[in-house]
Amino acid sequence: MRFLFYTHSLVSDWNHGNAHFLRGIMRDLLRRGHRAEALEPADSWSRENLERDQGAAAVEGFHRAFPDLVSRRYGPDFDHEAALDQADVVIVHEWTDPALVARIGRARRNGGRFSLLFHDTHHRAVSAEGDIAGLTLEDYDAVLAFGETLRERYLAAGWGSHVFTWHEAADDALFHPMPEVEKEGDLVWIGNWGDDERSAEILEFLVRPARALKLRTAVRGVRYPAHALQALDEAGIAHGGWIANAEVPRAFARHRVTMHIPRRPYVEALPGIPTIRVFEALASGIPLVSAPWNDAEHLFRPGTDYLVARDGAEMERCLSAILADRDLAEGLSAAGLETIRARHTCRHRVDELMAVLAARGTFDVREKLAPKEAAE
Numbered sequence: 001m002r003f004l005f006y007t008h009s010l011v012s013d014w015n016h017g018n019a020h021f022l023r024g025i026m027r028d029l030l031r032r033g034h035r036a037e038a039l040e041p042a043d044s045w046s047r048e049n050l051e052r053d054q055g056a057a058a059v060e061g062f063h064r065a066f067p068d069l070v071s072r073r074y075g076p077d078f079d080h081e082a083a084l085d086q087a088d089v090v091i092v093h094e095w096t097d098p099a100l101v102a103r104i105g106r107a108r109r110n111g112g113r114f115s116l117l118f119h120d121t122h123h124r125a126v127s128a129e130g131d132i133a134g135l136t137l138e139d140y141d142a143v144l145a146f147g148e149t150l151r152e153r154y155l156a157a158g159w160g161s162h163v164f165t166w167h168e169a170a171d172d173a174l175f176h177p178m179p180e181v182e183k184e185g186d187l188v189w190i191g192n193w194g195d196d197e198r199s200a201e202i203l204e205f206l207v208r209p210a211r212a213l214k215l216r217t218a219v220r221g222v223r224y225p226a227h228a229l230q231a232l233d234e235a236g237i238a239h240g241g242w243i244a245n246a247e248v249p250r251a252f253a254r255h256r257v258t259m260h261i262p263r264r265p266y267v268e269a270l271p272g273i274p275t276i277r278v279f280e281a282l283a284s285g286i287p288l289v290s291a292p293w294n295d296a297e298h299l300f301r302p303g304t305d306y307l308v309a310r311d312g313a314e315m316e317r318c319l320s321a322i323l324a325d326r327d328l329a330e331g332l333s334a335a336g337l338e339t340i341r342a343r344h345t346c347r348h349r350v351d352e353l354m355a356v357l358a359a360r361g362t363f364d365v366r367e368k369l370a371p372k373e374a375a376e
Helices: 018-031 045-054 056-065 080-085 098-109 129-133 148-157 199-213 226-234 245-253 264-268 276-284 312-324 326-343 346-360 363-368 371-375
Strands: 002-006 035-041 071-074 089-093 115-120 142-145 163-165 185-190 217-220 255-260 288-290
Touching: 002 018, 018 035, 018 245, 018 276, 018 346, 045 056, 056 245, 080 098, 089 098, 098 115, 115 346, 129 148, 142 148, 142 346, 148 163, 185 199, 185 245, 185 312, 199 217, 199 226, 199 312, 217 245, 245 255, 245 276, 255 276, 255 312, 276 288, 276 326, 288 312, 312 326, 346 363, 346 371
Parallel strands: 002 035, 002 089, 035 071, 089 115, 115 142, 142 163, 185 217, 185 255, 255 288
Antiparallel strands: none
């Protein structure tokens, strides 16, 4: 089948974590013999910032890392109806311009034979509710929400009558253990500063424990203001700026432990939704310590797949224990990797996508589903 993904950007992962997941989904679809293509706006803020920050080499790096992935850029004169006419399945990300979201829906209503899904992977349903409420989704066959609490919010608000939970996951063709890589540091954290959604948490769970333990610590990510960079520098933490997601598995492999610091909107209003970095870190086999979040959907086994630190002092104790106890570190690595491989790879999510299409897809799509895919 022919899958068409409207995304903010496939090429750029500058402060744009959904690109990680979409690349893995598209690669698995291609491995299964389907066709997959992305469409992204010519003026996407992520790509503009990437090119301003890193230059054209970053875009070239994407094409080297993912030579099989295709993304076309569209502007005001792009013929969306012609592109839609060639597709069997169209998945529209929630960062897509609202007018275009409605236009794609009209194409489906006016005889489009493609299955049309809306995909939400952000907290705007609670932090900017009006943005989502203003979208025209009645012509969409289903909504894919990346957490059960988000799915329930869609249903309660009447934003879609057929809403499915579709968590993010790790592309384990990219994220896997690299035991041959020599350890160069103790702690690595890969995360963006963001809109002050976890600034206090970064100081409490990362900066102060790393400074107290005198850890060889590296931070990679963007949008760090001057005062944050100063705090990292004073703690002896190296800040390396943006890192291409394709390079993250090796960055994990060069360090002995990492951490998860959730954004406040997820902790307070959308429990059960971790960042994609949790999936990717565990898939890479690096021990993980997490700041508090409620795994309401039992995606993982807290205390077994990773340790949980309730505050900065406990984070310090957890990091110290992992770095001092090889058996503890290896046990966490093995358990986390086991859970990812059993439940949380992009292969699993493509299976789930096929099940949604079997339930809500057009007649043409259901006819084209392979027997195995249609049965799942």
